[in-house]
Amino acid sequence: MxxxxxxxxxxxxxxxxxxxxxxxxxxxxxxxxxxxxxxxxxxxxxxxxxxxxxxxxxxxxxxxxxxxxxxxxxxxxxxxxxxxxxxxxxxxxxxxxxxxxxxxxxxxxxxxxxxxxxxxxxxxxxVPLWRLLADRYNGGRADEAAWVYAAGGYYHPGKGLDALKDEMRSYLDRGYSTVKMKVGLVPLDEDLARIEAVLGLLGGDGSRLCVDVNGRFGLEEAIRFGHAVAPLGLRWYEEPVDPLDYLAHAALATTYAGPLATGENLFSHQDARNLIRHGGLRPDRDVLQFDPALSYGLVEYLRTLDVLRDHGWSPRRCVPHGGHQFALNIAVGLGLGGNESYPDVFAPFGGFADAVPVRDSRVAMPDAPGIGFEAKADLYAVMRPLAEAV
Structure with missing residues (x-):
């Protein structure tokens, strides 16, 4: 070859x-x-x-x-x-x-x-990539489906509570039971109102809602926000502080008992090791979001998984960022905890194969050889001309 x-x-x-x-x-x-x-x-x-x-x-x-x-x-x-x-x-x-x-x-x-x-x-x-990975690295075991959540809730000019609820309702209508929204750009009371609006659609079940700060808070602000949302029982509180401020993560973990999530902006197994050693994260509840597409690829991600196992972390605590089919194959083939999904934003790169439905926030994998890009028409339309031009 x-x-x-x-x-x-x-x-x-x-x-x-x-x-x-x-x-x-x-x-x-x-x-x-x-x-x-x-x-x-x-x-x-x-x-x-x-x-x-x-x-x-x-x-x-x-x-x-x-x-x-x-x-x-x-x-x-x-x-x-x-x-x-x-x-x-x-x-x-x-x-x-x-x-x-x-x-x-x-x-x-x-x-x-x-x-x-x-x-x-x-x-x-x-063979599908998920099958190749399961056979090569996971004793032939592959998950029947992957847990996924719908990421959205971005800030947008003129977007009020009604538009936010309409967006989240559309994800629920498409088979997602867990959703994620952005927070941290507006004052705390405004974000709390946005969170409560979404929780209303979820029957008040905080375990179906994740919130994402994208690293904007300093430690004091992260603690204040954590105190405000702790009673809601959220699925997780994501990237509350700068991704490289491990001491701040460790300090926050002493005051916020709920699950924390981070890692999407760490790009090597060495950075992952430092986070686990010094970030105060807890392997029984916290979520690691290293994105293989941003982190030197799957070759390096395999090293990252080895580091995590050496430090007592299960691959099930990994839910990669990015919402792409590459990470979805990895999640199914290597037994991760799931994968992010972008149903509406970052088109055509987000989402899954066209014929794959989402049911209760779970998706099964097609048998298409490779990653399966050809089974996603709008994405393959972008890729195909590169091959045809050679």
Missing amino acids: RITAIRDDVVPIKSQIANAFIDFSAMTASVVAVVTDVMVEGRPVVGFGFNSNGRYAPRGLLGERFIPRLLEAAPESLLGEDGLIDPHRAWTAMMRNEKPGGHGERSVAVGVLDMALWDALAKAKR
Whole structure:
């Protein structure tokens, strides 16, 4: 199996929505196609990848460093014993001459290509990625379905309580029983009114609602907000402080007994280890949201899972950020706790295969080879031209 070409493009996913820290008016994503010489049904196997939302398209890094390293590597150096591309060996080639530390935008660029390589490998084997992962890393065990929640509740100009409730009601109508909303951008009393409005739709059941601060609060504000929402019994209180302020997380965990969630802005197994060592998080209740698409890909995510196990954490405490099919395959194949979902925002990259319904916040996986992008028509329409242009 040889890589014959790699194409990339930048796709806008801009929106007028905002969370407590940034707006998405200029957000972009990189899309890549890794073309190989393996033929299936008369067509070359092509693996596709893209970067998860919240980080801009890393096109410069892709074009200057990581794509050239893959193309310049000796083809046999990228292959496993089965003669197919080994994403682990490809990862080593991409990271050649990279110093340790500094896990920023380069982790996003590598993650884009890593996703495409796993997609290509599973297609070459003619199996879904979730099945390949279950057989290779999880003793053949795969979950029948993944737990998912609908992420939304963004701030938007002119969006009042009625519009917020209409949005959340639409998620419930589409089969989600758990939803997430943004908080932290407006005064506490306004956010509490927004939370109460959504809880009204959920029958007052706080375990069906997550709130996300996106790291905006300082410790004192995070504690004050935590005291205000603690009686509601929320599913989790997400990214209450800066993601790298482990001491603040640890301090908050001494005052907020409910589940905390964080990790989407940590991009390496070393950062995950530091969070577990120093962040005061509790393996019996807290949620880890490392996003494999932003974190050097699945090769690095496997290292992260090893770190977590070594520190007494179950993979079930992992619910990846991003709402994409790559993480969904990983969740099902490796036995994670679930996956985020974006039913309406960040189109066409969020959501699942077109024929896959959501029932009580659970989705089953199709048997499509690879990650399954071809089963999501609007997303495949963006990806297909990259392969056809080669």
